[in-house]
Every structure is written in C-alpha cells, then in structure tokens.
Amino acid sequence: MIDQEELDKGTIAALMIRFREYRLPRALSILERLDAGGRLSERDIRFLKRVYRDGWQVQPLVKRHPEYSELVARTLDLYARIIEKGIQNEGPALQQQLHPEETQED
Template sequence: MDQNAEDAGIIAALIERFDKQRLPRALSIKERVDQGERLSEYDIAFLEEVFADANEMRGYVDRHPEYHDLAARAAALYKAIMDKALENEKKDTSG
C-alpha cells in the first residue's frame, strides 16, 4: 500500500474519532471550565491521552497540509480548556 493511501485511511479514522468522541467531550469539558468548574481526574486523563495522541499524529499532519487548520483549531480548543482550568485551580486555592 502506498504512503498516501495508508495515510488517507488513518486520517479518516482519526477524523471520525475526533468528530464523534474527542470533540464532543472537549466541548463538554470547556463548557464546565468556562462555568468555573475544576477538571476531574477523568478529564485530566482524557486530556493526557489527547496530547499523547497529538504527538503521534504530528507526522500525518506534517505530510498533509490540508489538515493544518483543523489541527490548529483542535490545539486552540485544548489550550483554551487548559488555560481556563488553570485559572479555576488558582481561584480555588487562593480564596
């Protein structure tokens, strides 16, 4: 199987997982942290898994620039979650 065909299959599976599993979960977490909640242990485990997977997917994104925007948007969402979660943690411990 050629590299592009193999990449296409893997990317399709990754996008489906993102669309059906990762994005809904991330949006749910974002909604809760935006309301001032702290991350649960389950949320933290989910985010750790996402970041580990992102490192593994970097090669696919590098080889396929058509997915750069999607990857950047996903990274921005996860960064927003982490920034707000950190802010919430600081509020909880300071007052």
C-alpha cells in the first residue's frame, strides 16, 4: 500500500509539471496581453476559475509540505495581479457600455 508521503510526491510532481508547462506560461501570456491594454476573454475567465478552484483543493497538500508555501503565495500573487489588471482594463469598456452617449464624438 502506498503511504501519504508517496502519494504527495506523485501529486506534487504532476502539479509542478502542469504549472511549469501550462499554467505559468498561460498566466504570463494573459498578463502580457492585459498590460498591453487587452481584456480578459471568456476562456481566460474559465482558466482563472479553474485555477482558483484547484488552489483550494491543494491546500491540504501545501499544509503537509510547507516548503511549497512561498511558491504558492507567489503564484497566487500573479493570479491576483491578472484579475486586478483585468478589472482595471474592463473599466473603460464598461463605461462605454453603460454610457455610450458620453463616448460618442460629435
């Protein structure tokens, strides 16, 4: 029977591969687009929701392995910056949708 430590090692290895090969590049790409004034797409929002949900699921693992706490904190900070920038970039678009008469040129 596999003990918890062995299960954790396998889970951590899989999570690190997914983070390095998929999630981090995707997050950095989204942030780059937002920094250039872009907006979050529906696909981006689904991605962020999935990451948020997964973050809650790995909490017990991080508690058992506090050596990953800093990485998790830095990753959460990255996602928070993405969300904040996405909200900031939505401001002008929402303003235009809510008050189109104010943005029309005469």
